[in-house]
Amino acid sequence: MKTRDLAAAAVIAGVAALPVSSWADTATSPFDTASHAVPDRPAANASGSPAHRATANVEDDYLTDFTDTIGGIDSDGDGVRDDVRKYIDDQYPDPMQRSAMLRYAAAQRDFMMRGESRASAVDGLTRVFRSLECLRQLMGQWGSDQSQVVFAMMLNTKERWIANGHAMVNASGHVYMQSRDDPCAQ
Numbered sequence: 001m002k003t004r005d006l007a008a009a010a011v012i013a014g015v016a017a018l019p020v021s022s023w024a025d026t027a028t029s030p031f032d033t034a035s036h037a038v039p040d041r042p043a044a045n046a047s048g049s050p051a052h053r054a055t056a057n058v059e060d061d062y063l064t065d066f067t068d069t070i071g072g073i074d075s076d077g078d079g080v081r082d083d084v085r086k087y088i089d090d091q092y093p094d095p096m097q098r099s100a101m102l103r104y105a106a107a108q109r110d111f112m113m114r115g116e117s118r119a120s121a122v123d124g125l126t127r128v129f130r131s132l133e134c135l136r137q138l139m140g141q142w143g144s145d146q147s148q149v150v151f152a153m154m155l156n157t158k159e160r161w162i163a164n165g166h167a168m169v170n171a172s173g174h175v176y177m178q179s180r181d182d183p184c185a186q
Helices: 003-013 082-091 095-114 118-139 141-154 158-171
Strands: none
Touching: 082 095, 082 141, 095 118, 095 141, 095 158, 118 141, 118 158
């Protein structure tokens, strides 16, 4: 098993890990769905219509941001990388679900970018957890599962993996409480 396969498994399991090498110098991307196919998942739902795409072959469908910056390209300044925004806009036609997923992506990006100190890392991870609570409330377990696809897209370079790892270390040891009020309220 290669490092990129272990890293992809860590993302799916929701565990932060630092890769030994970058994916940029490998023959395939961690988003190559052909090598990570799920044989027991049907290609269509019960009505026979095409199933919602749980993952995308990002190389074919989206211009993926592999820049060396942690934040990546955010041309409209909304806090979400442009390639991640396009994926979310395309995958989530329901405005509430799309808004919740964009909120998660913005919180995750902010956490990675500002996690250099304990206080900012704890604050950032609190926002990430709150956005995940909102996804769970709106979409159930499926929303939580889908957040892992977005998270994997956001950790597509060595620099981003390292920044996320540092932020996770800085945020560790804090007790994160579930929201008492509506997690979807801004």
